[in-house]
Amino acid sequence: MSLKFSKWTGLGNDFVLLEPGESLDFVDGFEQRIIKLCDRRFGIGADGVVLVTPLEGDGCTKGVDFEMRIFNADGSEAAMCGNATRCVAKFIVSRGLAKDVGTKVFVLHTKSGLVKPSLLEDGRVCVDMGLPRDFLGxxxxxxxxxxxxxxxxxxxxxxxxxxxxxxxxxxxxxxxxxxxxxxxxxxxxxxxxxxxxxxxxxxxxxxxxxxxxxxxxxxxxxxxxxxxxxxxxxxxxxxxxxxxxxxxxxxxxxxxxxxxxxxxxxxxxxxxxxxx
Structure with a gap:
């Protein structure tokens, strides 16, 4: 089985993004596959693997455009990643995944809630990361x-x-x-x-x-x-x-x-x- 992918980086924090139409089966051995993809000697090499899925139906009616899932290099799933979010925003535009041509603002669903990246004229991405939350003080x-x-x-x-x-x-x-x-x-x-x-x-x-x-x-x-x-x-x-x-x-x-x-x-x- 082969996978088409692209490699992205946000200031050296690097990610493997699966190309549109590609997927990974969430079955036994999934974590090991993530680990192999991220391996810098025997795989592609990355800090994580990111899956981007357009949301249809109810998801879109609620104003959410895409789901973003992030998996760390050790196979565990991350709740959120700011650098990956910027990469995903550019990925969406470059692959023409947005419903409306020219859209440069998106709402992404993550395990920790919604984030909103916006592409700026200078090529950078500004991400509304939401409110900071209390932890342990x-x-x-x-x-x-x-x-x-x-x-x-x-x-x-x-x-x-x-x-x-x-x-x-x-x-x-x-x-x-x-x-x-x-x-x-x-x-x-x-x-x-x-x-x-x-x-x-x-x-x-x-x-x-x-x-x-x-x-x-x-x-x-x-x-x-x-x-x-x-x-x-x-x-x-x-x-x-x-x-x-x-x-x-x-x-x-x-x-x-x-x-x-x-x-x-x-x-x-x-x-x-x-x-x-």
Missing amino acids: SIKLSADSFDFTAETVSMGNPHAVIFVDDIEKIQLEKWGSVLEVDRQFPDRCNIEFAQVLPAEQGAPTQIRMRVWERGCGVTMACGTGSCATLVAAQRTGRVGAEADIILDGGTLHIKHQDGGPVLMTGPATEVFRGTI
């Missing part, structure tokens, strides 16, 4: 004899944001795997280390962030993690309504007004197409 975490204070935020998936003075000293590869499975996180957790950088005159506030994603490990970018980082920085009085989040793979602009949704803006790029 401020908590204590430990790894390798180091103690941390984490601000927890849910963006449809769980995040623990740890603010540090020097992110270059963070041993993300060593600590991330420990913190992800802390006993306070029965369903595991995404872990962000963040450093608020000195503000330059006239420039947006900048936050340098690195992320350990549950089910993936260290990734070059995380959209929901960037949103959670801004919200956590706001709650602790570190920033105002918006900031540039500088990730290993590039920069996302995040904006959040009190009581409103979190808006994430950044690029998405198709890398190549193939058959496996």
Whole structure:
């Protein structure tokens, strides 16, 4: 059996998207197939596999255009992924999947609820990520004899944001795997280390962030993690309504007004197409 696919990236957070008409059977061995597709030596190589399904009938009458399902590199299903959402929006347009030609705003159904990506004139995608949700508040975490204070935020998936003075000293590869499975996180957790950088005159506030994603490990970018980082920085009085989040793979602009949704803006790029 062969599958037609395309490879996409959002600032280095990369995904395999199945081409229109292709599907995966949700049967025994499904998780192993996801793992093989994501394997960077024996498969395509990706942080996850994304399935995009146009919704007909009742789904559309409720204003929802597509269903998006995301599977991590370890075979587990993710509730939400901001970088994948930007890729999906461009995928929909490039494949002509929208009902109305020229449509550049979509409503996607995910396991964590609805998200709304919009294609901008400059080629970037702005995603309405919805409202941030309470998680566990401020908590204590430990790894390798180091103690941390984490601000927890849910963006449809769980995040623990740890603010540090020097992110270059963070041993993300060593600590991330420990913190992800802390006993306070029965369903595991995404872990962000963040450093608020000195503000330059006239420039947006900048936050340098690195992320350990549950089910993936260290990734070059995380959209929901960037949103959670801004919200956590706001709650602790570190920033105002918006900031540039500088990730290993590039920069996302995040904006959040009190009581409103979190808006994430950044690029998405198709890398190549193939058959496996």
